[in-house]
Amino acid sequence: MKVLAIETATTICAASVVSDGRVVGEATLNEKYVHAEKLMTQIDTVLAQSGFSLGMLDGVAISIGPGSFTGLRIGLSVAKGLAYVTGKPLVAVPTLRALAQRAVDEHVAKAGEFVLATLDARRDEVYCQLFRVEGSEAKPVTEEIDKPVNRVLDEIPAGRVWITGDASDKVLAAAGSREGASWKRVPESVAQCSAGVAGMIGEVLLSRGETADVGSLEPRYIKEFIFKQKS
DSSP, rough: OEEEEEOSOOOSEEEEEEETTTTEEEEEEEOTTTTTHHHHHHHHHHHHHHTTTTOSSSSEEEEEESHHHHHHHHHHHHHHHHHEEEOEEEEEEEEEHHHHHHHHHSSSSTTTTTEEEEEEEHHHTEEEEEEETTEEEEEESSEEEEEEEEGGGTTTSSSEEEEESHHHHHHHHHHSSSSSSSSSOOOTTTTSOOHHHHHHHHHHHTTTOOOOOOOOOOOOOSOOOOOOOOO
């Protein structure tokens, strides 16, 4: 099975191709405000790396959010366009799940430990979700939520909790410490969104037939998106 994955939920603008449980092409750019300009280039790059054409793909996976409203809309628009053009199914990968899974895949979080995936929701808020590592998979313990930063660690369970995502420092600063007795920060190199991980999850979802409706799929904003028009 061959899946093209797109990751634009944060400042990361990335694409990957996954084939039979292996990342065979990946391009990542961590820069603000370049998604609209650079995403198609990233896609062309990973297709060239993998040696596959769009027509050879079995599906398209998109990191669906939460995250940057603009980034999510750009990524989903491109993913929908590719799905329409190729006639291939579209798979929605929860962004926080992919963040947590990367901590497991990179051998940071071990079985029985917890991973708290966090993304900056601007101001004093954070998108977050708690996962428990079961075998080699990060399984959700809580729902995705938009939470005040000073409340994120209020209900942390006993045991080792790894904090990942671009709001890690924000959360730990609000707690008054970069590391606590029961929580530690995932290394920065592992705490970023990954198109490769999104593709691996997307391939699993596609194999299970968990596809999305291309026409009706919307980004998972979590909090209300309000379009402000300039007067």
